[in-house]
Amino acid sequence: MSAPSTGGASRDGYGSALLRLADDPRVVVLEADLGKSTKSCLFREANPERTVSLGIAEQNMILVGAGMASSGKIPFASTFAIFTERGFEQVRNGVARPGLVLHLCGSHGGIHTGTDGSSAQSIEDLALYRTIPGMTVIHPCDDLSSEELTIQLLDHGRPSYTRTARNKTPRMYDEESCKKLRIGKGSILREGSDVAIIACGVMVSEAIRAAEELSKNGVESTVVDMHTIKPLDTELIDELVQECKGIVTAEDHSVIGGLGSAVSEHVSYRGGVPIRMVGVSDRFGESGEPGELMNLMGITYGDIVDSCESLLS
Amino acid sequence: MNSADRASDMTTSQLGELALRCRRHIVKMIHAAGAGHPGGSLSAIDIIAALYGNQLRFDVENPDWPDRDRFIMSKGHASPAVYSILFEMGFITEDDMMSFRKLGSVCQGHVDMKWTNGVDFSAGSLGMGLSFGLGCALAARMDSSNRDVWVMVGDGEIQEGQFWEAAMAADFHSVGRLNLIVDRNRIQNDDFVEVQMEVGDVGAKLTSFGWDVMEIDGHDMEQVSQAIQWCSSMTASPTAIVAHTIKGKGVSFMEDNPSFHGKAPNDNELVIALEELS
Numbered sequence: 001m002s003a004p005s006t007g008g009a010s011r012d013g014y015g016s017a018l019l020r021l022a023d024d025p026r027v028v029v030l031e032a033d034l035g036k037s038t039k040s041c042l043f044r045e046a047n048p049e050r051t052v053s054l055g056i057a058e059q060n061m062i063l064v065g066a067g068m069a070s071s072g073k074i075p076f077a078s079t080f081a082i083f084t085e086r087g088f089e090q091v092r093n094g095v096a097r098p099g100l101v102l103h104l105c106g107s108h109g110g111i112h113t114g115t116d117g118s119s120a121q122s123i124e125d126l127a128l129y130r131t132i133p134g135m136t137v138i139h140p141c142d143d144l145s146s147e148e149l150t151i152q153l154l155d156h157g158r159p160s161y162t163r164t165a166r167n168k169t170p171r172m173y174d175e176e177s178c179k180k181l182r183i184g185k186g187s188i189l190r191e192g193s194d195v196a197i198i199a200c201g202v203m204v205s206e207a208i209r210a211a212e213e214l215s216k217n218g219v220e221s222t223v224v225d226m227h228t229i230k231p232l233d234t235e236l237i238d239e240l241v242q243e244c245k246g247i248v249t250a251e252d253h254s255v256i257g258g259l260g261s262a263v264s265e266h267v268s269y270r271g272g273v274p275i276r277m278v279g280v281s282d283r284f285g286e287s288g289e290p291g292e293l294m295n296l297m298g299i300t301y302g303d304i305v306d307s308c309e310s311l312l313s
Numbered sequence: 314m315n316s317a318d319r320a321s322d323m324t325t326s327q328l329g330e331l332a333l334r335c336r337r338h339i340v341k342m343i344h345a346a347g348a349g350h351p352g353g354s355l356s357a358i359d360i361i362a363a364l365y366g367n368q369l370r371f372d373v374e375n376p377d378w379p380d381r382d383r384f385i386m387s388k389g390h391a392s393p394a395v396y397s398i399l400f401e402m403g404f405i406t407e408d409d410m411m412s413f414r415k416l417g418s419v420c421q422g423h424v425d426m427k428w429t430n431g432v433d434f435s436a437g438s439l440g441m442g443l444s445f446g447l448g449c450a451l452a453a454r455m456d457s458s459n460r461d462v463w464v465m466v467g468d469g470e471i472q473e474g475q476f477w478e479a480a481m482a483a484d485f486h487s488v489g490r491l492n493l494i495v496d497r498n499r500i501q502n503d504d505f506v507e508v509q510m511e512v513g514d515v516g517a518k519l520t521s522f523g524w525d526v527m528e529i530d531g532h533d534m535e536q537v538s539q540a541i542q543w544c545s546s547m548t549a550s551p552t553a554i555v556a557h558t559i560k561g562k563g564v565s566f567m568e569d570n571p572s573f574h575g576k577a578p579n580d581n582e583l584v585i586a587l588e589e590l591s
Binding site: 050052055059062064069070071073075089090094099 | 379385425426427433434435437438440441444445446447448449450451452453455456474475478479481482485486
């Protein structure tokens with residue numbers, strides 16, 4: 001692949017997608033006073049009659065969305081990832097249990113969120129929503145893939161949670177390559193037979209950088225953008241288990257319950273190769289710049305390199 | 314029954330008879346299940362009978378008819394009240410009703426739209442129904458539909474903060490065709506509401522949130538019918554009925570008795586209850 005270009009944040013892609021989806025009259029947007037942050041404001045500006053402001057009241061927003069979904073609408077509701085968690089039971093009991101198709105987006109996920117500090121840094125959202133039957137869980141790595149995957153939610157037919165990031169990340173895709181993405185199918189960004197690095201979100205570009213470092217030392221790695229955490233692309237993981245000597249997962253999320261757990265659960269059932277998880281250990285974050293926090297938490301490309309080398313040694 | 318072209322014109326006497334039959338179903342199905350919530354089902358059933366008997370537009374042959382009126386039973390534990398009226402209207406069979414809470418039954422412990430024809434909401438977790446109804450009403454307004462949304466909550470239930478989030482939002486968005494019924498039976502799971510967390514003057518609170526409110530005796534079918542008519546005439550803003558009711562109404566030993574919030578009658582109690590409801 002070509003060198004990554006600088007793009008926007010994945011939340012920008014979400015906002016662009018909502019704007020494109022506005023042609024479908026069933027699409028409605030729900031906000032809880034953070035539309036300017038999640039980027040649903042783009043839809044609001046163009047379609048105020050189909051945008052509902054619910055104020056700082058996430059539990060109500062989620063059930064209002066469920067009611068609209070039961071009445072033929074396709075609601076897209078967003079707030080910060082951490083504040084979606086306030087409505088977890090509402091998602092579980094009011095949305096997913098009756099199988100209503102509400103698309104929830106949590107922006108500013110992960111410690112990458114930065115200086116707002118630990119109260120704003122959701123490191124457990126992917127784990128939470130992954131436990132709900134019938135729920136699709138998505139975490140795109142850049143603005144273009146975020147836009148494409150959000151567009152695909154229109155006809156998805158199942159409730160979903162999408163985590164987007166606050167800050168800009170390098171583009172892993174261009175306008176053409178992102179069209180090949182499919183919800184539920186991991187995307188292979190680089191191929192190598194020594195080790196497979198399965199990453200999501202802001203860690204995908206770190207994984208690519210790690211692969212380049214490893215290559216300098218003669219270690220060739222496959223890098224997968226596992227943008228869909230659930231349903232997990234187990235077919236692809238089975239192939240990686242056959243082809244590689246081990247798997248390293250990378251996520252800006254707790255190592256408890258997220259992408260690494262999902263991959264480990266599958267591999268443990270099927271048997272296979274050793275796994276190392278790069279992610280936030282069982283702790284909260286703190287204020288700091290994204291790069292500083294990634295260093296502190298041990299989730300940089302260097303940590304991926306170390307995990308790969310330790311796994312192969 | 315096809316009620317797509319409502320309203321029918323049952324007399325208050327006929328509505329009372331419908332409610333009495335429902336009361337018998339309620340105690341019988343809870344007895345058969347050995348579990349359930351008779352108190353809040355019996356307090357709510359007069360209003361539910363009046364709604365289904367005369368007001369709601371629905372189509373038994375087409376339960377998912379998009380322009381049907383919605384009845385959102387937020388106090389989902391009072392499911393026997395809902396199942397009793399759905400049986401009377403022809404949505405479910407007597408066997409369905411009497412399999413309440415059994416494995417595989419369409420009559421789940423708490424009302425569930427995924428399991429039961431004619432149920433518009435999956436409840437069981439309190440405080441969520443008004444939000445859901447608000448979403449239904451907003452969607453109806455966007456569609457320029459005249460379908461009405463009726464939401465029933467318990468008085469203990471409005472201790473949940475989410476209820477007030479929804480109440481505030483309904484007024485802010487001036488949502489009409491959204492009608493709330495508060496079943497003010499004064500008892501919740503553990504004890505009387507005034508002991509657990511008194512909710513006070515519910516009508517005044519809702520009024521201060523911008524709602525138009527009517528207070529009635531929830532067992533007086535004349536008052537119930539008039540209040541429903543009043544709500545349905547108010548199409549530009551949200552309306553609420555605060556229905557003062559008696560928990561366990563109609564069965565002497567259940568009336569005003571917190572212990573029958575969530576307890577089934579035993580064999581002997583069933584006999585007495587059915588005698589009283591004859």
